[in-house]
Amino acid sequence: DAGVTQSPTHLIKTRGQQVTLRCSPKSGHDTVSWYQQALGQGPQFIFQYYEEEERQRGNFPDRFSGHQFPNYSSELNVNALLLGDSALYLCASSTPDREDYGYTFGSGTRLTVV
Amino acid sequence: KNEVEQSPQNLTAQEGEFITINCSYSVGISALHWLQQHPGGGIVSLFMLSSGKKKHGRLIATINIQEKHSSLHITASHPRDSAVYICAPGINFGNEKLTFGTGTRLTIIP
Numbered sequence: 001d002a003g004v005t006q007s008p009t010h011l012i013k014t015r016g017q018q019v020t021l022r023c024s025p026k027s028g029h030d031t032v033s034w035y036q037q038a039l040g041q042g043p044q045f046i047f048q049y050y051e052e053e054e055r056q057r058g059n060f061p062d063r064f065s066g067h068q069f070p071n072y073s074s075e076l077n078v079n080a081l082l083l084g085d086s087a088l089y090l091c092a093s094s095t096p097d098r099e100d101y102g103y104t105f106g107s108g109t110r111l112t113v114v
Numbered sequence: 115k116n117e118v119e120q121s122p123q124n125l126t127a128q129e130g131e132f133i134t135i136n137c138s139y140s141v142g143i144s145a146l147h148w149l150q151q152h153p154g155g156g157i158v159s160l161f162m163l164s165s166g167k168k169k170h171g172r173l174i175a176t177i178n179i180q181e182k183h184s185s186l187h188i189t190a191s192h193p194r195d196s197a198v199y200i201c202a203p204g205i206n207f208g209n210e211k212l213t214f215g216t217g218t219r220l221t222i223i224p
Contacts, residue, residue: 033210033211033212035212035214042200042214042215042216042217043157043212043214044214045211045212045213048211056211058211090156090157092157092212094210103147103159103162103204103210103212104159105149105156105157105158105159106156107155107156108155108156108157110154
């Protein structure tokens with residue numbers, strides 16, 4: 001049973017460019033959350049998707065947007081990249097089913113903005 | 115004051131020692147997660163607990179909801195346990211948003 005899959009694993013972009021990161025949730029999970037982890041810091045919540053809608057959002061600018069598809073996979077888009085956007089981006093999937101609850105993280109996408 | 119505080123921030127111990135990492139939080143929670151992160155790697159969920167105690171192999175996690183405190187214990191520590199351990203309370207079970215502690219960097223020396 002595959003866990004959470006993120007792609008790509010590493011990415012280098014130039015300041016001002018746009019980037020799309022992808023996440024496939026664990027089988028049976030319908031909720032996808034995205035986190036940003038800067039070097040040496042703890043992860044910060046970006047937003048969460050459920051039923052193809054953004055359900056809650058952290059303190060991130062509108063340059064950060066996302067999408068969830070009918071198969072529950074999700075994308076994180078970042079526009080007008082800044083050097084400070086360099087970080088490890090983590091995707092986590094979950095389900096509200098208490099009988100089978102699990103909050104599972106992917107290995108992350110390391111984004112470097114130069 | 116941070117919503118989640120962990121102690122110690124760094125811990126170095128000899129192989130075989132009993133390890134305790136503490137977490138105090140100020141937010142109301144539905145559940146608390148203990149996570150493990152190796153250098154440059156993704157995050158592995160160790161435990162999710164909302165009351166009492168859970169055990170998995172050499173790892174034990176406890177939580178006291180009234181005191182808003184949780185502990186992670188590692189028995190018979192091994193160098194492969196070296197990692198950052200993160201406490202992450204979650205609110206709104208089912209659509210949880212996790213708030214991460216600062217992490218405890220554990221190094222086990224052979």
